[in-house]
Amino acid sequence: MTDLPADQPESLSEPVHQPDLPAPESPVATAEPALEQQSMPPLENESTSELRIRLPVFEGPLDLLLYLIKKDELDIYDIPIERITRQYLDYLQFMKMLDLEVAGEFLVVASTLVYIKSRTLLPKDLQPPEEDAEEDDPRWDLIRQLVEYKKFKDAAWQLHMKQLEQGKTYQRGAEVLVPERAAGSAVVGDLGIFDLINAFQKVLARVNQSEDLKEIFEERFTVGDKINTIQQMMATRERIFFEDLFIGVASRTEIVVTFLALLELIRLKFLRVMQADPFAEIEIAHALDSTPLFQKPVPSTEAISAVYESAPVSIEEPERQPGPLAESHEVGEEDEIFEETEEGTAPSETTDTTDVTDAPEPAAEAAEEFEITEEEPSELAAEEPTEGVAGGVAEESAEPTATILEPFEDEIPEETPEAPIEEMVSEDTVPDDESATEPTPDEPTEELPEESDDSGEEPPAKDASHP
Amino acid sequence: MELKLVIEALLFAAEKPLLVKRIQTMLKDAAGCAPTPETEPFHSLKEEEIRQALTDLDTDYVTRGSGLMVQEIAEGFQIRTRPQYAVWVEQLFDGPKVSRMSQPAVETLAIIAYRQPISRADIEAVRGVAVDGVVATLLERKLIRIAGRSEQPGRPLLYETTPIFLEEFGLKNLNELPNADELRTIELRRANPPETPTAEQPPLFNENPEPAQEDRPVGQPAADAPQPES
Numbered sequence: 001m002t003d004l005p006a007d008q009p010e011s012l013s014e015p016v017h018q019p020d021l022p023a024p025e026s027p028v029a030t031a032e033p034a035l036e037q038q039s040m041p042p043l044e045n046e047s048t049s050e051l052r053i054r055l056p057v058f059e060g061p062l063d064l065l066l067y068l069i070k071k072d073e074l075d076i077y078d079i080p081i082e083r084i085t086r087q088y089l090d091y092l093q094f095m096k097m098l099d100l101e102v103a104g105e106f107l108v109v110a111s112t113l114v115y116i117k118s119r120t121l122l123p124k125d126l127q128p129p130e131e132d133a134e135e136d137d138p139r140w141d142l143i144r145q146l147v148e149y150k151k152f153k154d155a156a157w158q159l160h161m162k163q164l165e166q167g168k169t170y171q172r173g174a175e176v177l178v179p180e181r182a183a184g185s186a187v188v189g190d191l192g193i194f195d196l197i198n199a200f201q202k203v204l205a206r207v208n209q210s211e212d213l214k215e216i217f218e219e220r221f222t223v224g225d226k227i228n229t230i231q232q233m234m235a236t237r238e239r240i241f242f243e244d245l246f247i248g249v250a251s252r253t254e255i256v257v258t259f260l261a262l263l264e265l266i267r268l269k270f271l272r273v274m275q276a277d278p279f280a281e282i283e284i285a286h287a288l289d290s291t292p293l294f295q296k297p298v299p300s301t302e303a304i305s306a307v308y309e310s311a312p313v314s315i316e317e318p319e320r321q322p323g324p325l326a327e328s329h330e331v332g333e334e335d336e337i338f339e340e341t342e343e344g345t346a347p348s349e350t351t352d353t354t355d356v357t358d359a360p361e362p363a364a365e366a367a368e369e370f371e372i373t374e375e376e377p378s379e380l381a382a383e384e385p386t387e388g389v390a391g392g393v394a395e396e397s398a399e400p401t402a403t404i405l406e407p408f409e410d411e412i413p414e415e416t417p418e419a420p421i422e423e424m425v426s427e428d429t430v431p432d433d434e435s436a437t438e439p440t441p442d443e444p445t446e447e448l449p450e451e452s453d454d455s456g457e458e459p460p461a462k463d464a465s466h467p
Numbered sequence: 468m469e470l471k472l473v474i475e476a477l478l479f480a481a482e483k484p485l486l487v488k489r490i491q492t493m494l495k496d497a498a499g500c501a502p503t504p505e506t507e508p509f510h511s512l513k514e515e516e517i518r519q520a521l522t523d524l525d526t527d528y529v530t531r532g533s534g535l536m537v538q539e540i541a542e543g544f545q546i547r548t549r550p551q552y553a554v555w556v557e558q559l560f561d562g563p564k565v566s567r568m569s570q571p572a573v574e575t576l577a578i579i580a581y582r583q584p585i586s587r588a589d590i591e592a593v594r595g596v597a598v599d600g601v602v603a604t605l606l607e608r609k610l611i612r613i614a615g616r617s618e619q620p621g622r623p624l625l626y627e628t629t630p631i632f633l634e635e636f637g638l639k640n641l642n643e644l645p646n647a648d649e650l651r652t653i654e655l656r657r658a659n660p661p662e663t664p665t666a667e668q669p670p671l672f673n674e675n676p677e678p679a680q681e682d683r684p685v686g687q688p689a690a691d692a693p694q695p696e697s
Contacts, residue, residue: 060571061596062595063596103596105596105597109595148653148655149593149595151646151650152578152593152650154646155581156576156578157573159636162637162638162645163568163573163635163636163637166634166636166637167553168550168551168553169547169553170559171482171547172479174559
């Protein structure tokens with residue numbers, strides 16, 4: 001678990017030719033034997049929590065193939081197609097199961113693999129002739145591509161080393177990176193909510209084991225508090241890393257609230273999130289025009305923050321605001337209810353989870369909205385919220401239960417207890433959960449349209465809160 | 468007036484790497500504009516002489532034990548801090564200079580560096596995955612730039628690396644790329660031209676036997692193929 005955060009930065013330092021792949025090796029390697037003998041469930045179990053975090057390592061289908069080949073020390077020129085195909089498809093399956101976006105290219109390679117495999121099943125003289133094939137071996141095309149790619153991958157690794165080396169020398173008048181990079185290299189638009197949520201899940205995964213049911217603890221945190229905390233953190237610094245936000249954060253609820261606070265600040269355009277490039281660490285910075293928050297006289301934040309402060313997870317907003325903003329807070333209220341029930345008494349699992357699944361929606365909405373307003377409105381926003389938000393923001397309270405649940409049900413009984421995920425620990429209700437999640441489809445649909453109003457009519461809502 | 472000291476002043480004042488030719492021109496111009504006994508000796512120096520002076524200057528730094536060095540980089544020369552002082556210089560910049568580049572970014576950059584000018588589709592043919600976002604990032608960081616348009620159908624944009632790339636990666640020129648000989652010359656699988664959109668099985672337009680490929684008897688894999696792994 002501890003090396004997970006290091007995973008992303010590490011991903012670069014993981015060239016094909018290196019003997020050990022730092023992050024991905026351990027979980028998968030252990031899962032591998034199981035995979036060979038039995039079918040999928042064991043693998044799922046062991047790697048479920050890891051896989052979503054490890055994913056960035058496999059940038060594309062070829063990376064995945066190379067990884068599989070290297071893992072088993074296979075000869076790249078003589079790939080056991082049946083085995084590789086099976087493993088590859090397994091991975092695809094996990095990615096889907098975890099709601100990770102499976103790029104189309106993965107499917108292309110998958111179909112190629114299956115095609116090759118099916119060809120090899122035929123007696124040789126019955127195999128249809130390959131069009132344009134200069135080789136009899138149907139694998140050859142793929143192998144060529146792999147070899148070629150690997151060469152560039154290795155070269156890229158060497159280049160990267162050179163870059164690190166060169167990074168230690170400075171010319172006169174070297175750019176001061178803080179402002180420069182913030183404006184230039186970090187592509188604001190590149191960071192979608194999906195990335196944020198990925199990072200968020202990572203943080204969650206880190207604490208999931210230690211989480212106990214502490215009611216009092218949960219109640220202590222409000223979005224308003226967390227907004228203040230983030231403000232303080234940002235007051236003296238240009239940028240912080242996303243993960244810095246969660247240092248010392250103990251419970252899942254606190255993480256969730258912190259995350260919501262972040263989203264809120266982004267939505268209000270006080271902060272923005274950046275990423276130097278895909279899968280780099282997420283950084284949080286002041287919005288372009290912003291002075292440190294505490295110096296900035298802005299009624300809107302204060303209003304919002306005041307609202308949040310008064311109630312844990314913003315219960316009061318509905319009363320104050322008959323306006324469209326109300327829904328989001330209503331949801332917040334539900335959220336709170338959920339927390340109480342979940343933590344203290346767990347009488348009605350079903351209601352809980354439904355509530356929970358509502359709760360994420362505002363976050364998702366906020367996230368989506370932020371995405372649209374702050375960053376590129378177009379493609380990113382379009383893709384990510386659907387996948388990422390639904391899966392990820394729901395994390396707030398229910399999502400882990402929802403997404404990770406299915407794998408777990410199978411596994412918990414049969415496999416090592418060592419693969420502990422948030423849900424297992426925090427909820428003794430694993431069997432119920434599935435039923436609990438069922439109602440969810442309905443709820444979000446109700447919520448969503450209202451939410452979207454909210455985002456649109458933000459300013460009026462704020463005004464409304466004053467009287 | 469010693470030549471290497473003149474050059475030192477030039478390098479110090481210039482923020483970007485200075486090409487030898489440029490130094491040559493400047494020395495000449497100075498002699499032309501202000502012909503004095505001091506400038507005139509440098510009026511028509513050969514490039515080798517200037518290079519020699521650059522080497523001498525760097526040697527001076529070494530012998531004197533300077534925190535600076537003269538580095539040949541991006542086709543030119545530049546005065547830079549020595550790597551061992553990075554710990555302190557970093558403090559100027561609130562952290563290490565190199566921002567972490569992701570693996571896809573470096574890979575894409577490498578493919579462009581070796582194969583420039585190259586179209587996005589051809590990059591994708593090598594990487595096997597879309598590179599739009601990465602290319603945009605690299606463009607924004609000015610590590611690559613648009614080199615023009617290909618003559619292929621659709622006239623796709625072509626990309627090439629910039630001097631900033633050489634600077635950031637500490638390369639004198641493209642020939643200094645690791646394993647440049649092979650990777651700059653091997654024939655690559657190309658992206659499908661738009662007319663034949665059978666993306667699944669891009670035909671190999673270039674049938675070039677790579678060295679590695681020859682290691683293995685051509686017919687053999689076919690024989691093995693039916694029972695790959697049981």
